Amino acid sequence: MFKKVLIANRGEIACRVIRACRELGVKTVAIHSDVDRESMHVKLADQSICVGPASATESYLNIPSIIAAAEISGADAIHPGYGFLAENTYFAEVCEACGIKFIGPDKESIEKMGDKITAIELMKKAGVPVVPGSNGPVNADDAKLFSLAKKIGYPVIIKATAGGGGKGMRIVNAESELKNAIAMAQAEAKASFSNPEVYMEKYIEEPHHIEFQVLGDRFGKVAYLPERDCSIQRRHQKLVEESPSPLISSALRKKMGKAAKNAAAAVKYVTVGTVEFLVDKKGHFYFMEMNTRIQVEHPVTEMITGIDLVKEQIRLAAGEKLSFNSEKIKILGHAIECRINAEDPDKDFIASPGKIGKLYLPGGPGIRVDTHVYSGYTIPPFYDSLIAKVIALGADREEAIDRMSRALREVEIEGIKNTSSLHGKIMTNEHYRKGSVATDFLPKYIFGR
Ligand code: ADP
Numbered sequence: 001m002f003k004k005v006l007i008a009n010r011g012e013i014a015c016r017v018i019r020a021c022r023e024l025g026v027k028t029v030a031i032h033s034d035v036d037r038e039s040m041h042v043k044l045a046d047q048s049i050c051v052g053p054a055s056a057t058e059s060y061l062n063i064p065s066i067i068a069a070a071e072i073s074g075a076d077a078i079h080p081g082y083g084f085l086a087e088n089t090y091f092a093e094v095c096e097a098c099g100i101k102f103i104g105p106d107k108e109s110i111e112k113m114g115d116k117i118t119a120i121e122l123m124k125k126a127g128v129p130v131v132p133g134s135n136g137p138v139n140a141d142d143a144k145l146f147s148l149a150k151k152i153g154y155p156v157i158i159k160a161t162a163g164g165g166g167k168g169m170r171i172v173n174a175e176s177e178l179k180n181a182i183a184m185a186q187a188e189a190k191a192s193f194s195n196p197e198v199y200m201e202k203y204i205e206e207p208h209h210i211e212f213q214v215l216g217d218r219f220g221k222v223a224y225l226p227e228r229d230c231s232i233q234r235r236h237q238k239l240v241e242e243s244p245s246p247l248i249s250s251a252l253r254k255k256m257g258k259a260a261k262n263a264a265a266a267v268k269y270v271t272v273g274t275v276e277f278l279v280d281k282k283g284h285f286y287f288m289e290m291n292t293r294i295q296v297e298h299p300v301t302e303m304i305t306g307i308d309l310v311k312e313q314i315r316l317a318a319g320e321k322l323s324f325n326s327e328k329i330k331i332l333g334h335a336i337e338c339r340i341n342a343e344d345p346d347k348d349f350i351a352s353p354g355k356i357g358k359l360y361l362p363g364g365p366g367i368r369v370d371t372h373v374y375s376g377y378t379i380p381p382f383y384d385s386l387i388a389k390v391i392a393l394g395a396d397r398e399e400a401i402d403r404m405s406r407a408l409r410e411v412e413i414e415g416i417k418n419t420s421s422l423h424g425k426i427m428t429n430e431h432y433r434k435g436s437v438a439t440d441f442l443p444k445y446i447f448g449r
Helices: 011-024 040-044 063-073 089-097 107-114 116-125 145-152 175-193 250-266 298-305 309-317 397-410 420-428 430-434 441-446
Strands: 004-007 027-033 047-052 077-079 133-138 156-160 170-172 198-202 208-216 222-224 228-234 237-243 271-279 285-291 334-341 367-371 386-394
Touching: 004 011, 004 063, 011 027, 011 040, 011 309, 011 367, 011 386, 027 040, 027 063, 047 063, 063 089, 077 309, 089 107, 107 116, 107 285, 116 133, 116 250, 116 285, 133 145, 145 175, 145 198, 156 175, 170 175, 175 198, 208 250, 208 309, 222 250, 228 441, 237 298, 237 420, 250 271, 250 285, 271 309, 298 309, 298 334, 298 367, 298 386, 334 397, 334 420, 386 397, 397 420, 397 430, 420 430, 420 441, 430 441
Parallel strands: 004 027, 004 077, 027 047
Antiparallel strands: 133 198, 156 170, 156 198, 208 222, 208 228, 208 271, 228 237, 237 334, 271 285, 334 386, 367 386
């Protein structure tokens, strides 16, 4: 096991990783920007080092500073959390070159899965069903563009090869919109990922976003855990996640789980990752992408399996064997996670940074809250707006929803706007309560457009 882990992140995920390390008896080093001096992760860690000013490029993305911090503190491993450098091949490579273990998959896995076109190619070879598409990059001046789109069939979706966070995506309903949509997606992709490459695939109508947590060890063993349903999204970004999915039968779970396992095995995947699929109205599923990191929504899987995924991730990175088989996993109830953001839901979700006054976060039976905020904490305007994840576990879906509804009513965060009221509306919505809803749920049933 590692002796000391540096956490190259901030916010709730940095706190989550520190907690896992502490339970494993591993010392921790927090890094922070100068505005994050009073952050919870700094308080929780054994040691902390300032790596730069507020701008993420100069702090949480500043590779030389982070590596220097690891070397000065004597950390033998780095946990990247999610976002920032979590899926940065170069960072993984630098860690390796400096003799510091990167707590994640090998750089080859990140590289292959990070480029969506390469990932789709690989999945086809591994026999995993993929969304019908262009099988490569597209440009507005391609001679065969219109015939290709026609063959795929409208509506199509243009997506960034390097995409993430729902950015660089455009839905195209007709030929007349195609060229413009490609140009716009390319511009957004270039601005967000410094890579303008985009591809085209069939737009699956009213799909459900179903993903599988996979885990792999250095001895070639791969396992999957029951699915997460992440269909409740705003602008292609997840807001609510649950497990298991009301849409998935145990037969389909097995089938999709095996496909996810094959996807991970195809890149000899080590540590934790997520294989994402779209499922259409007929129950057909298609590989969409693989995320090579721990995800925001990992707690719902922890709640229904009893497995601590972050501890498991650290153990697997340290070279330990995978401790369970997928077939033996029992589903221990139903879990839902709501992402509470410091945003104003009544003003087009504009960010709402600032100082938190009185703070009351929910508790009671079946409730877990993962957060880094406290009363008197000032949310800086520079980073992600996620301030807390409320997770509810119930014996069944109905109890999980009831517990979540009651927990959301207990939330009190003075001084800033937050999205808990929107989550309250989702939990009481009759369509949501009935079962799995598609990715168009929010615009259709909550915003009414
Ligand atoms: P990102 O990496 O930016 O998160 P994803 O490929 O994971 O992008 O897609 C995010 C969301 O966008 C999906 O959950 C889904 O709602 C929507 N989406 C992506 N591809 C398609 C598609 N082919 N058809 C319909 N919706 C899609």
